[in-house]
Amino acid sequence: MTATEEDGSRFARGRAHLRDFAARWTGTRTFVASSAILLLFLAVTGALHPIAAILSFFFLAGISGARFMAVGETAPIRIGRSRNDESAAALSGGAAVALLDRLPDPVLVVNGSGRVVYVNGAGEMLVGKGAFGRHVVTVLRSAPLVEAINAVIGDDETRTIEYTVPVPVQRNYSAFVSSVQGVGPASKYILVLLRDVTESRRIEAMRADFVAFASHELKTPLASLSGFIDTLRGHAKDDPEARDKFLAIMADQATRMRRLIEDLLSLSRIELREHVRPSDAVDLVGVANDIADGLEPLADQYDVTIAVAAPASLPEVLGDRDELAQVVQNLADNALRYGRAGKRIDISLSPDEKGGKPVVRLTVRDHGPGIPKEHIPRLTERFYRVDAAASRARGGTGLGLAIVKHIVNRHEGTLSIESELGNGAAFSVLLPVAPQ
Numbered sequence: 001m002t003a004t005e006e007d008g009s010r011f012a013r014g015r016a017h018l019r020d021f022a023a024r025w026t027g028t029r030t031f032v033a034s035s036a037i038l039l040l041f042l043a044v045t046g047a048l049h050p051i052a053a054i055l056s057f058f059f060l061a062g063i064s065g066a067r068f069m070a071v072g073e074t075a076p077i078r079i080g081r082s083r084n085d086e087s088a089a090a091l092s093g094g095a096a097v098a099l100l101d102r103l104p105d106p107v108l109v110v111n112g113s114g115r116v117v118y119v120n121g122a123g124e125m126l127v128g129k130g131a132f133g134r135h136v137v138t139v140l141r142s143a144p145l146v147e148a149i150n151a152v153i154g155d156d157e158t159r160t161i162e163y164t165v166p167v168p169v170q171r172n173y174s175a176f177v178s179s180v181q182g183v184g185p186a187s188k189y190i191l192v193l194l195r196d197v198t199e200s201r202r203i204e205a206m207r208a209d210f211v212a213f214a215s216h217e218l219k220t221p222l223a224s225l226s227g228f229i230d231t232l233r234g235h236a237k238d239d240p241e242a243r244d245k246f247l248a249i250m251a252d253q254a255t256r257m258r259r260l261i262e263d264l265l266s267l268s269r270i271e272l273r274e275h276v277r278p279s280d281a282v283d284l285v286g287v288a289n290d291i292a293d294g295l296e297p298l299a300d301q302y303d304v305t306i307a308v309a310a311p312a313s314l315p316e317v318l319g320d321r322d323e324l325a326q327v328v329q330n331l332a333d334n335a336l337r338y339g340r341a342g343k344r345i346d347i348s349l350s351p352d353e354k355g356g357k358p359v360v361r362l363t364v365r366d367h368g369p370g371i372p373k374e375h376i377p378r379l380t381e382r383f384y385r386v387d388a389a390a391s392r393a394r395g396g397t398g399l400g401l402a403i404v405k406h407i408v409n410r411h412e413g414t415l416s417i418e419s420e421l422g423n424g425a426a427f428s429v430l431l432p433v434a435p436q
């Protein structure tokens with residue numbers, strides 16, 4: 001017999017054990033119940049003396065109990081007495097095992113000696129095939145999990161633990177380990193239910209970081225405002241020149257706080273709607289022209305030209321006009337903020353294709369100093385900046401590109417960033433074309 005065949009037959013034996021147990025248990029209960037009804041009927045009708053009926057009942061119950069115990073090596077039955085007899089009967093004959101097999105979370109059943117007697121499909125993906133009959137120490141790669149299983153074998157106390165598997169990619173699991181007494185050929189089974197909690201732990205960590213960053217960003221201008229208020233109340237009280245200077249700085253700090261709060265609110269609004277697809281048809285050329293017109297006074301101030309180039313006819317995109325305007329605004333703002341030394345910003349629009357589907361490509365390109373390559377993959381993270389001081393000095397909040405990424409995701413589009421040091425930067429967004 002090959003290893004695979006042997007594994008297969010071991011699994012078949014494991015399932016047969018569980019099936020056999022279910023059948024015997026159901027059979028025993030049915031036998032005792034129907035004997036009781038029959039004896040009661042005979043006693044009531046006078047066919048059998050009541051004392052003889054009671055003695056016969058105990059005799060038959062004793063025989064069936066002995067039969068039940070004889071087939072397995074098991075002793076006490078604790079949870080074998082099902083909370084719902086109909087469910088127990090309906091799930092006999094291997095149905096329970098088939099259902100466990102379909103569970104999306106890994107399930108392992110271990111006997112009282114620590115050997116694996118059952119692994120469901122999801123469990124096999126985790127521990128591999130061929131775990132049947134092996135000791136958990138050789139099957140599971142986590143010492144805390146093996147420890148928890150051994151502890152439950154020892155004291156029958158249910159445990160829930162969390163552990164991390166570092167390789168090949170770090171993953172976090174939550175394990176529920178509980179013992180089940182006397183439900184099969186062995187006297188004890190340990191149920192091990194695993195849940196992959198990597199994603200939720202990652203989101204929790206991100207949220208915690210986000211709150212820490214946001215409060216830090218707000219704390220700095222707030223501390224500066226409080227400091228200047230004290231100064232104005234104190235020694236600068238009667239110094240009109242100093243007062244004007246400090247009030248100008250305070251106005252700047254207040255603007256910075258307002259911008260940050262607006263960006264935070266904007267981000268949370270977009271996140272709330274991220275799973276609802278926008279449904280309007282939007283003329284992206286009109287949006288780009290509006291934004292370019294709005295930025296003209298500032299661009300003039302920095303001596304920068306903003307040019308919009310688009311073919312005579314371009315299909316409309318499926319989207320939310322206000323959100324798409326925010327995408328173009330944030331990208332053009334950044335080009336002016338960080339790339340104004342290049343003196344020119346090009347906003348271009350063209351038809352394109354993604355995965356065989358028609359899309360519109362919008363690119364905002366500046367000719368400034370560009371972005372070092374190692375920073376590019378992280379630019380859309382919240383509060384990530386190449387140079388935090390330069391960003392703050394230019395009114396940046398560190399949230400502009402995070403907002404762009406979320407809006408593009410909601411539109412089922414893609415954002416790509418290309419840059420070469422000294423040669424400017426190009427931010428491109430692909431957006432699906434609206435149906436005709």
Ligand code: ADP
Pocket residue numbers: 330334335338339366368370371379380384385386387391392395396397398399400401402425
């Ligand atoms: P910020 O509010 O700081 O501008 P963003 O999320 O919009 O935040 O951008 C993140 C960082 O990416 C910026 O701080 C800046 O370092 C860099 N960056 C964005 N756009 C450009 C650009 N066009 N040229 C150079 N660097 C840029």
